[in-house]
Amino acid sequence: MKVRKQNISFLKSGSGSLNSRIMLPITWVRELGLSQEEREVYIYQIGEEIVIRKTPMNFDKKEAAKIAFEEVKQIILTKQYIEHVEIIEIIKTIIDSYFFNIEEKERNDKVVALVSVLRDSFLDKKYEFVLDNKKQYFFDKEKYNFKTVEELEKYFQISHEKI
Template sequence: MKVKKLNISFLKSGSGSLNTRIVLPITWVRELGLSQDEREVYLYKIGEEIVIRKIPRIFDKKEAARIAFDEVKKIISIKEYIEHREIIEILKTIIESYFIGIKEKERNNKVVSLITVLRDSFLDKKYEFVIDNNKQYFFDKKKYKFKTVKELRDYFKIKRV
């Protein structure tokens, strides 16, 4: 891995809004296969990183699950729990944002397969879930010992929808 410390330029437009620019080393740009004729790139914000790619990402279940797991962990660290449907929305967003050209039916299949991978990851880690006929919540099993959705809802004062 190569590292270079750079500064971002902040520019004010005529309307007063801020824009940013960063100058990349020409050797890195050439190594990516970019030129004045081929200058289209794909930018991805993954956690604390910004990734620049010449070609879009191809769907990778492990990578998508890793990104989703990091997002879900972040939410659980703030809220202490997460609802199953929130996880599905995160998965849909990840698939739409990071993996270009996936049709709706294919995306739904990928969401289903990812939720299985994610659930297995949760159970291998420090998360547990409670489920009833309508809702499923994941939470930190080292902090909490909920046996039912009602216990979790009562503890966090979650209103039924």
């Protein structure tokens, strides 16, 4: 791994909006196979990291689940629970960042696969879930001991209009 400390430049456009720019060492750019003719890159934000690649990332179910798990964990730390549909949205966003122009059926297959890996990650960790016919919530089982969706919703005062 190569490391270089850089500053980011912040520029104001003519319309007043703020843009940022960072200079990359030309040797690194060349090592990626980039040039003035071949300058297309894929940029990913993964947690607190920014990854720049010449080619798109290959889908790795475990790596994608790790990314999803970290995002879900942050939400649980903030609001103490997360609903299953929110997890699905996070997973769809992650899958969309791996693939461009993916067909709906393939996307859904990948979502299902990723949900199962993520759910196993949750069950191996300190998270628990409650579910009923319509909703499923995950929460920190070291802090809470909910047996039903109703208990969780009542405790956090979740109104049914929002759901």
